[in-house]
Amino acid sequence: MMKRILTGDRTTGRLHLGHYVGSLQNRVKLQNEYDTFIILADIQALTTHFQRPELINESIYDVAIDNLSVGLDPNNITMFLQSKISAIAELTVFYSMLVSVNSLRHNPTIKTEAKQYGYDDLSYGFLGYPVSQTADITFCNADLVPVGDDQLPHIEQSRKIARRFNNLYGRGQVVIKEPQALISNTPRLIGLDGNSKMGKSLGNAIYLADTIEDVNAKVKSAVTDRNRISIKDKGNPDICTVSKYHEAFNHSEYENICEMCKNANIGCVACKNLLAKKINCLIAPFREKRAYYEEHKSEVRDIILAGSEKANIVGKKTVEEIKKAMSIQIE
Structure with a gap:
């Protein structure tokens, strides 16, 4: 069987050349080598854009079309909407019991992004999104997660959660796979203004559209x-x-x-x-x-809904195994 990867994007606007260089072009290559799950992370988008839910909703189609336009084949991948997967919500709650607040506060990626957005008083959702990311990765028992160096702390957090769960509830068995990082060695594309990062909110990006x-x-x-x-x-x-x-x-x-x-x-x-x-x-x-997909948005909708349905079937099985291991399921 092919190993499974989990990758995707937050739905906070159209994707740009930085996304293409950093992940999308590699994603296209990997789709023929791995069972590829692509997450449209609308819940995670709320951690920074909770005051603009209309942007998140509009961006679902934009991000999906950007992925399809660069060469991802809907017949080769499972593209799904995060908010439609009940297993992710359940696992986020279970995993939150296994992580200390201090470990999240000291996560270097959390620190960097909090500074970037000017957050002094972190919301529960923002502080805990590495826990939600662990649920994203493990609901489908992904083997690999393609990431850059800046995301390694999140993958290590996910590995720790999976390891602790297995130690507590596995009885010598592996219930949850410890995901491995698939490192991208592609240099980060800087912004047009010379900023060290090309970003949607920085006005320094060339968009794929x-x-x-x-x-x-x-x-x-x-x-x-x-x-x-x-x-x-x-x-x-x-x-x-x-x-x-x-x-x-x-x-x-x-x-x-x-x-x-x-x-x-x-x-x-x-x-x-x-x-x-x-x-x-x-x-x-x-x-x-x-241009084709914008004229056929119903087709994009069907791709997302079909992928979400498949992801829910996979996630339901994972949750059943996890609840059984935790002895919180009534027979």
Whole structure:
């Protein structure tokens, strides 16, 4: 049997090139090697966007279409909506008994994201979302979770919860698999403004749904070497955002472009035009597929509902085994 992976996205808006480089392109490759479960994490989205539920609802289709447009085959994957899976809600409650508040407060990813959102007084949902993530992963007994280095603390938290559950209730048997991280070595794509992260809320992203004109305008605004005033000035690709994008999306010409920049043989405008052309070529087939799915949203809805139904069948079986192990099920 194929090993199972669990991956997905929060439904807080359309996905961008950072998502594509960091996870989506790898997700497309993995779908033929693993039994792939894709979560549309609308409940987790509430941890930071609870005041904007309408955005979360609108984003369900956007995120689903972004996944389908880059090449995920609905016949190869199980795409499901988090809020429709009763097992996730049940397991979140059970697992919350096995985790201390202090361990959650000291989770480095929680600290980083709380600082990013300016949260001084954390909500119960935000503090506990690693517990909910454990439920996401284990309701379907996923073997692997594709993540970047920044998400490793969450995977380790999930492993600890699974290990503790098995020690307490397993009677020498493995009831819940300890998930393994499938590390992505792809460098994080920085924002157009030179920020260390491309983010939906930072206004520095190129979206997979952007038009040719959108891409051209955004690349034109990207930060370059601020010390290069004239085309005759020699540039420094090491501190140029556009250079890093060429490395990611125009790798075959990257070294040559860097040399031309260093020797003032290419100007920033020409360099940006080359980059915009490459990015538009990359996402052109995504636009085509997106156009189809936006015209056939009922088909997207059916994909999500069918995946959710399958996920519920899998989750029900997992919950039954867990309740049996905990001796809280009436025979």
